Amino acid sequence: MSKFVEMLEQEEVSASELPSTERLESRLFHQLGFEPEQPRSLELPEPESTARPLWRRWAAAAAVLVLAAGGGWLWQHQQGQASGAAEKYYATAYGETSTVYLPDGSEVKLNSHSTLRYADNLLDGKAREVWLDGEGYFSIKHLPDSRRFIVHTTAGLNVEVLGTKFTVFRRHAQARVVLLSGKVRVAFADSSKRKPVILKPGELLETRDAQPQKVVHKPVHVDTYAAWKDDKLVFDETPVAEVATRLSDTYGVKVIVATPALNQRTVTGTFPAGELNTVLQVLEKSFKLTVERQQNQIVLSE
Numbered sequence: 001m002s003k004f005v006e007m008l009e010q011e012e013v014s015a016s017e018l019p020s021t022e023r024l025e026s027r028l029f030h031q032l033g034f035e036p037e038q039p040r041s042l043e044l045p046e047p048e049s050t051a052r053p054l055w056r057r058w059a060a061a062a063a064v065l066v067l068a069a070g071g072g073w074l075w076q077h078q079q080g081q082a083s084g085a086a087e088k089y090y091a092t093a094y095g096e097t098s099t100v101y102l103p104d105g106s107e108v109k110l111n112s113h114s115t116l117r118y119a120d121n122l123l124d125g126k127a128r129e130v131w132l133d134g135e136g137y138f139s140i141k142h143l144p145d146s147r148r149f150i151v152h153t154t155a156g157l158n159v160e161v162l163g164t165k166f167t168v169f170r171r172h173a174q175a176r177v178v179l180l181s182g183k184v185r186v187a188f189a190d191s192s193k194r195k196p197v198i199l200k201p202g203e204l205l206e207t208r209d210a211q212p213q214k215v216v217h218k219p220v221h222v223d224t225y226a227a228w229k230d231d232k233l234v235f236d237e238t239p240v241a242e243v244a245t246r247l248s249d250t251y252g253v254k255v256i257v258a259t260p261a262l263n264q265r266t267v268t269g270t271f272p273a274g275e276l277n278t279v280l281q282v283l284e285k286s287f288k289l290t291v292e293r294q295q296n297q298i299v300l301s302e
Helices: 002-009 021-032 055-069 072-082 223-230 240-251 260-264 276-286
Strands: 087-091 098-101 107-110 115-119 127-139 148-152 157-161 165-171 174-181 184-188 197-199 203-208 211-219 232-239 254-257 266-272 290-294 297-301
Touching: 107 115, 127 223, 157 165, 157 174, 165 223, 174 184, 174 223, 197 203, 197 211, 223 232, 232 240, 240 254, 240 260, 240 266, 240 276, 240 297, 254 260, 266 276, 276 290
Parallel strands: 127 148, 254 297
Antiparallel strands: 087 115, 098 107, 107 127, 115 127, 127 165, 148 157, 157 184, 165 174, 174 203, 184 197, 203 211, 232 266, 290 297
16 A cells, blocks of 8 residues: 555645546556456445455545555555554445454455555554454464563543453444453553453443443353344343444444434344345344435335
8 A cells, every 4th residue: 555655645736637537546556456346336235245355446436545545544544654564454345344364374254335455564562552443353363472462542532452352332422342251451541540341251342432431341142242243233131322332333324313202212133234235124024114225325114
């Protein structure tokens, strides 16, 4: 990716001479050695598509965003470059998951619409460090030297482990860690105000940006939070409002709860994550909801 940044920085052109998105994408494809794809309409991913059918466009899109965004990921990328280390960057689209195999033998499965990055020299430091935005399931390999593994989030919440399995969630001004096995230590950026918390298997820790000092630490049914890695959606007395948010995060569609009273109702059940239509049909028939599809929008009502 640094190759693309250098290429773009070397082009001194005025704003009126900036290349179009299509031309820039074409140039990036050429640099990568890809054949250009024919334009196609935007569709929801097919149910069985848990691989990465759009990975070539994601590679170019990531480079385009470096130029267009100005902040966000570009700042993070420059931080990595400042330390003299190149970075690996992975991203998933809506409706897909992807498994990333780290150089230390650990595995990370990314949920829909998530990103993961880490330095190429992951094994050269005192700790193995990665940065997550979205949601990921981590299976961390224990090293002979007991080197720590740290997951950083933009919530100022850092998860430190040795060898274990857990999920990390960071969306909607909310952060959550659920431990499936092993042991983790959750530390906070403002360590003077919030002490680190040790999680045991089957426990959850959750924070919200609106109330940073309030830390929820409790036992939970882990399947509710980790079933997505097995291409399932599990709801356990989940409020309809949260169901709507989960559907939006997973499939990239806007979900509107038109009847306010529905937000007080809960849903319990397991659904195949790759089949949005099936989930909607079951919700409609089993929980007496009316589901209306409007292009890239879903309306739930009584």
